[in-house]
Amino acid sequence: MKCLECKSTHVNKNGHKKGKQNYICVECGRQFIECYQPHKGYSQGVKHECLRMYVNGMGFRAIERIKGLHHTTIINWVKQVGGLLPQAYEPDTIPEVGELDELETFIGSKKNKMWLWTAVDHFKPGILGWVLGDHSAQTFKPLWELVEQWRCYFYVTDGWKVYPMFIPDGDQIICKTYMTRVEGENTRLRHDLARLKRKTLCYSASEEMLKHSIRLLIYYFKFSDVPIPYSSNHLDTLI
Template structure:
């Protein structure tokens, strides 16, 4: 039996039927047009698109989820669900403009982080094109040979084929990177300055990467998603200049 006095909050239809009750025994209704379920005179606050856009921006700054809650007024449960969904949908591959084969130079480095507690170390392996400052490689994992291989495999094919790769003296690079195009150098040479600056930027912009932080990640998937979210945004911002 239709409830004609009610209007669907989604599509405006008045083809409404009763559909059980919620946890406090309040009557629940369902729209026969769009299948939206709702209660009459709901006290639930709906989050505006403007607030969601603000949250998307705040996730790119060194601010905890608790801080975002204080700024926007959303609930902890809603924000955590929103962040979980957003990070799960983040593109997890490098998008960079097509490069011609030829002289390319990248700088690579690894950076320590953790998930849950400091015994669960997760190393960020990063590579940056020094001409464009685009991040062209990223891998999260252990610090040994497997991590270096993950970084190498994350590089677009043209970089694996042509690029000269500058790194520090960490032995894992020598086990994976081709000898003819791998150069180990010290910080004093300045030949890893771009990647070291990137490491500093990441620690300044992503709160979960700060060495001493209350914003540590409890889920590896969110840790990875937060980093990829920043990398994609940073690369898009540079490419648009």
């Protein structure tokens, strides 16, 4: 028998590991067993179920406890999927009335506040565009560049000071009563994504992870299913 590291034949038995004979190389100290079974990986069905659990309000460690998978494995699946999903979707019809709002959250610490800006069609369900960042005009600008193309009759907001910098005079209606659509969508985000809940042990440690999670959840809202991380650069879907 040869050492897997230095190829030396000077090896000794060194107890058992998980019921299998363990060996140690006298020359380099490498420990190994005689025959390794290749890891077959998890099935598409297991990945699909775990991702559906995630977008239905469960945290990574809760899924870990139920499914018996390590939480970092599920995190990697979310990253893999989220990195391939689009930032926004073309509306089926051009919105006549747009609604704009901001959802407050945090990254790592509650002192590190972030805002998720969302845009919706007043008459149809679904989030059509979003950006994540601070509460400034610089963060909102990319979202407005998307929304501006709709050329809505008017836009409904909560009156945050940034909006008049972009929305033409007379085109903004400040009224929380008419913001039921966007506030409803933001409530769904908080309800279905554990890391966005107001009182939770789950939170985002990185902005990148939060963005991946939002892309996945918005996909789920739109298609009522989740894509599967089939490979490093391809998504598959179980319907």
